[in-house]
Amino acid sequence: VARSALAMSTSLALVRATLVTMDPARRIVEGDLLVEGGRIAGIGGPFPDADTTIDAAGTLVVPGFVQAHVHLCQALFKGLAEETDLLFWLREKIWPLEAAHDTESIVASARLGLAEAIRNGTTTLFDMGTVRHTDGVAEAAVESGIRVVVGKALMDQGAGVPANLRDDTRTALAGAEAIVRRWHGAEDGRIRANLAPRFVLSCSRPLWEGVAALAEAHDVSIHTHLNESPGEVAEIESAIGAATVAWFDELGILSPRFVGAHGVWFSDAERALLAARGARIAHCPSANFKLASGACDVRALADAGVVVGLGADGAPCNNRIDPFAEMRLAGLVSRWLRKDRALSAADVVALATIDGARALRWDDEIGSLEVGKSADFVVVEQSGAAEAPLAGTDPYTALVYHSSAAAVRTVVCRGQVVSHRGRVRAWDDDAIVADAERRRVEVVRRAGLDALLARAGA
Numbered sequence: 001v002a003r004s005a006l007a008m009s010t011s012l013a014l015v016r017a018t019l020v021t022m023d024p025a026r027r028i029v030e031g032d033l034l035v036e037g038g039r040i041a042g043i044g045g046p047f048p049d050a051d052t053t054i055d056a057a058g059t060l061v062v063p064g065f066v067q068a069h070v071h072l073c074q075a076l077f078k079g080l081a082e083e084t085d086l087l088f089w090l091r092e093k094i095w096p097l098e099a100a101h102d103t104e105s106i107v108a109s110a111r112l113g114l115a116e117a118i119r120n121g122t123t124t125l126f127d128m129g130t131v132r133h134t135d136g137v138a139e140a141a142v143e144s145g146i147r148v149v150v151g152k153a154l155m156d157q158g159a160g161v162p163a164n165l166r167d168d169t170r171t172a173l174a175g176a177e178a179i180v181r182r183w184h185g186a187e188d189g190r191i192r193a194n195l196a197p198r199f200v201l202s203c204s205r206p207l208w209e210g211v212a213a214l215a216e217a218h219d220v221s222i223h224t225h226l227n228e229s230p231g232e233v234a235e236i237e238s239a240i241g242a243a244t245v246a247w248f249d250e251l252g253i254l255s256p257r258f259v260g261a262h263g264v265w266f267s268d269a270e271r272a273l274l275a276a277r278g279a280r281i282a283h284c285p286s287a288n289f290k291l292a293s294g295a296c297d298v299r300a301l302a303d304a305g306v307v308v309g310l311g312a313d314g315a316p317c318n319n320r321i322d323p324f325a326e327m328r329l330a331g332l333v334s335r336w337l338r339k340d341r342a343l344s345a346a347d348v349v350a351l352a353t354i355d356g357a358r359a360l361r362w363d364d365e366i367g368s369l370e371v372g373k374s375a376d377f378v379v380v381e382q383s384g385a386a387e388a389p390l391a392g393t394d395p396y397t398a399l400v401y402h403s404s405a406a407a408v409r410t411v412v413c414r415g416q417v418v419s420h421r422g423r424v425r426a427w428d429d430d431a432i433v434a435d436a437e438r439r440r441v442e443v444v445r446r447a448g449l450d451a452l453l454a455r456a457g458a
């Protein structure tokens with residue numbers, strides 16, 4: 001798909017495609033996709049009257065991928081916090097680094113993270129952010145051309161929280177509301193905002209109560225971390241004298257607006273309660289394994305009726321923002337945990353597309369290829385050595401197990417090409433990489449962690 005072709009035409013037909021629709025019947029359609037005015041106007045075809053026709057033979061066309069849990073502010077810290085568990089990773093590395101961000105460094109980080117995500121097929125990204133400089137993340141999101149839900153992380157207490165990341169409760173809530181008022185619905189609806197209380201250990205009860213009230217008042221999502229690692233679960237239970245899920249329910253936190261990242265450690269009763277309240281989970285398998293947190297049983301969540309999306313989490317705990325890497329691992333983890341009750345490859349593609357859209361309550365617009373929805377889609381090459389031979393190959397298996405982000409040809413959001421053959425439209429790669437290198441050194445020095453700049457492994 002040539003960049004100029006889409007931008008200049010009023011209608012476009014992708015022809016001879018294999019459309020992995022992720023519609024309610026999970027139809028695979030061999031045919032054409034018609035795009036008009038940024039929306040999907042037809043599926044199947046033929047559409048001989050389209051202004052522009054592009055041959056998509058030998059590709060799979062899938063809905064744009066939804067990243068349901070990311071920290072764009074951490075893209076700059078990739079590789080600086082290796083080989084630790086969650087709480088040490090946060091307190092000794094990540095929080096001090098986040099505390100040292102300024103606007104220039106956070107913009108550099110967000111551009112770097114977004115460029116990687118977009119190149120790899122992401123068209124919607126649900127961010128946690130950090131406590132400061134949320135406007136910088138949002139401004140990079142505006143430049144990116146994709147859908148981003150920005151959040152100001154909220155922290156008003158907690159061991160190991162740097163002073164610069166801690167607000168008093170009223171300031172935290174006022175700051176969160178200001179972000180919602182400025183960004184929710186911006187750019188013709190492409191930018192949204194969430195409320196991002198970081199996790200129980202860093203947020204007081206009055207802060208949670210305030211978040212519940214703001215979420216309802218503004219009808220925005222609550223984005224937090226939930227039952228990620230055994231150490232975190234144990235610290236929380238001794239801090240609040242209760243299990244998080246039950247405590248959240250008592251405070252009115254759980255609802256369809258709730259998106260809890262990770263959700264590795266639940267009882268059956270907790271899964272049932274999450275489902276009853278309509279709460280959503282963002283499964284982050286790479287981060288769970290890299291931080292040695294555990295293996296989330298998505299089948300158990302799905303059986304209980306919980307909507308689950310898929311996320312990369314922050315760059316330093318993955319270290320990729322890549323839906324293909326996450327899909328493959330989600331499939332493998334589920335196979336290992338549940339054997340013949342494992343998620344199918346189609347279920348895994350759903351996590352990364354329509355179920356992620358549901359988790360963000362954006363499935364009226366995105367998540368599947370259906371007439372009337374936004375033209376957010378990814379063209380994935382299937383004619384390379386990694387994907388061939390094609391005769392009889394199940395498209396879902398091809399996407400989850402043998403394709404990679406290297407097979408992404410074109411990424412389209414709202415009918416606009418945002419990446420083509422590895423080139424992200426919004427920015428010059430060399431410029432954002434050079435800026436990221438410079439800003440990373442500055443942030444690490446401001447954090448007083450200069451030792452991190454000495455190459456490890458010597």
Ligand SMILES: [Zn+2]
Nearest residue numbers: 225261313314
């Ligand atoms: Zn996270």
